[in-house]
Amino acid sequence: MDNVTAPNHVSTVTPPEVTLIPNNSLLTDTPEEGRQLAVIMARLIIKLTQPDDEKRKQLREVYGNDAMMLIAVGQTVATEFATIAAANNYWRK
Numbered sequence: 123m124d125n126v127t128a129p130n131h132v133s134t135v136t137p138p139e140v141t142l143i144p145n146n147s148l149l150t151d152t153p154e155e156g157r158q159l160a161v162i163m164a165r166l167i168i169k170l171t172q173p174d175d176e177k178r179k180q181l182r183e184v185y186g187n188d189a190m191m192l193i194a195v196g197q198t199v200a201t202e203f204a205t206i207a208a209a210n211n212y213w214r215k
Contacts, residue, residue, distance in 0.1 A: 140173075141166070142167065156207055160199050
């Protein structure tokens with residue numbers, strides 16, 4: 123992949139420093155803690171994707187009133203939770 127350049131529509135700007143996995147671990151003691159971690163991780167990816175605080179506040183007005191967008195948020199959290207659950211061997215010992 124030498125000398126590969128990004129297409130014009132792809133940003134080459136380095137995003138702000140955001141820790142996407144708090145404490146660098148997916149391990150949690152309980153499923154409830156895993157679910158809370160999933161919510162945090164979903165929020166962090168939004169922050170990385172749209173680093174402008176003011177713009178995120180404006181967008182909350184939009185998705186907060188759109189059932190399909192709210193369902194998409196739930197699906198994002200569910201995907202993160204599935205990853206965390208697998209990493210925790212589904213909390214089975």
